[in-house]
Amino acid sequence: MGINRSPTQLPTTLNLVVDWGNSSLKTGWFDGPMLIETGRYGSPDELAGDLESRSVGHMLVSSTSRPADEIRTQLLGLKTNFWLLDSQTAVPIRKAYDTPTTLGTDRIAAATGAVSLFPGQDCLVLDLGTCLTADFVDQDAVFQGGLISPGLRMRFRAMHEQTARLPLVDMASEWPGLTARNTKQAMQSGAMNGLLFEIHGIIAMYRQQRPGIVVLVCGGDAASFESRLKQPIFAVPELVLIGLNRILRYNVENIQANTPDVNA
Numbered sequence: 001m002g003i004n005r006s007p008t009q010l011p012t013t014l015n016l017v018v019d020w021g022n023s024s025l026k027t028g029w030f031d032g033p034m035l036i037e038t039g040r041y042g043s044p045d046e047l048a049g050d051l052e053s054r055s056v057g058h059m060l061v062s063s064t065s066r067p068a069d070e071i072r073t074q075l076l077g078l079k080t081n082f083w084l085l086d087s088q089t090a091v092p093i094r095k096a097y098d099t100p101t102t103l104g105t106d107r108i109a110a111a112t113g114a115v116s117l118f119p120g121q122d123c124l125v126l127d128l129g130t131c132l133t134a135d136f137v138d139q140d141a142v143f144q145g146g147l148i149s150p151g152l153r154m155r156f157r158a159m160h161e162q163t164a165r166l167p168l169v170d171m172a173s174e175w176p177g178l179t180a181r182n183t184k185q186a187m188q189s190g191a192m193n194g195l196l197f198e199i200h201g202i203i204a205m206y207r208q209q210r211p212g213i214v215v216l217v218c219g220g221d222a223a224s225f226e227s228r229l230k231q232p233i234f235a236v237p238e239l240v241l242i243g244l245n246r247i248l249r250y251n252v253e254n255i256q257a258n259t260p261d262v263n264a
Contacts, residue, residue: 013057015252017244018047018082019106020063020071022130028241033116033249035238048077056080060248062105062240083251085109085244092116092250093141104133106240107146111137113243114216117236122210125239126199128219130154134202149198152221155191171224196228203229 014029014036025047029037041047059082063071068084075082083089085108087101093115097103106127114123120139127133128151135146150158152171160168172188180186206213217226218239226235236242 013055015057015245015248016051016059017241017248018059018061019109019240019244020061020066022065026241028238028245030245030248033245035242035245038238038241044074045077048075048079051078051080058248058252059083060085060244060251062109062244064104064106083248085247089247090251090254091247093137093143095143097143097145103143107133107135108143109240109243109247110216110218111135111143111243112246113236113239113241114214115141116242116246117216117234117239118214122213124203124206124213124215126202126215126217126219126222127240128152128195128199128217128221128225132195132198134199136206147202152191152195152224155195156187159187159191171221175228192224196225199225199229 014031017028017030019026019028023042025041025044027039027041027047028035029039039050041050059080061071061075061082062085068086071084085105087103091108091112093108093112095103095108107125110125110127111123114125115137119141122139123137125133125135125137125146127135131151131154132149133146134149136144138144156169156171159166166187167184169184169187171192172185176185176189176192178189178193180189203215206215214234215229215232216234216236216239217229218236222235222237226233
């Protein structure tokens with residue numbers, strides 16, 4: 001379990017958000033809008049064990065890799081109630097999306113995080129994870145949609161699995177040049193530089209259409225790419241957690257105000 005605590009632990013009950021990925025559960029503890037602590041857990045039982053000694057104000061769980069019934073079953077051991085983020089959960093942004101039930105909760109959370117950090121501005125959110133997602137949320141806080149493309153490791157796996165002789169390789173420790181002199185380096189150059197060129201092209205097109213657009217980068221592979229992108233770029237590693245917390249607070253405020261829980 002990895003925990004990252006702030007230097008000063010505030011003596012208050014904090015809200016908890018959980019981003020449940022393919023291999024771990026990433027957590028964020030918030031005092032209002034302020035992120036106080038992050039953590040990572042290998043299993044729901046590990047998280048439940050840690051929560052036995054902690055007080056949770058309100059809690060929201062999000063997962064793009066597991067169905068709702070499985071999440072509820074695996075979190076039965078928690079001694080606190082929680083919201084489960086899905087397509088019916090109220091969010092503080094509107095969705096101009098043809099199939100909102102298929103919209104990943106990580107995408108809507110990251111977009112919500114962008115709006116909370118840069119209200120009243122056009123935002124392009126680039127999430128470099130298993131897939132590359134590039135989503136546009138406009139200055140009126142409307143999620144307009146975006147694109148999904150294979151992420152870095154998915155590209156490496158595809159080259160290996162869809163061919164007879166290409167090996168399975170990982171990203172290079174140093175950024176590869178364009179003219180590689182062996183097969184491994186050629187694959188690394190193709191995957192890494194190809195993804196970089198793709199990201200450059202996406203940003204350039206949006207900046208041409210929306211010159212003042214704010215570009216935010218997050219996701220597990222963001223650190224490898226952010227310094228090679230044309231500035232200004234805002235690297236926000238905890239963007240999904242920030243968005244989940246904003247959604248949680250929005251729902252708590254709805255209940256406290258006795259407002260119907262209607263999806264935006």
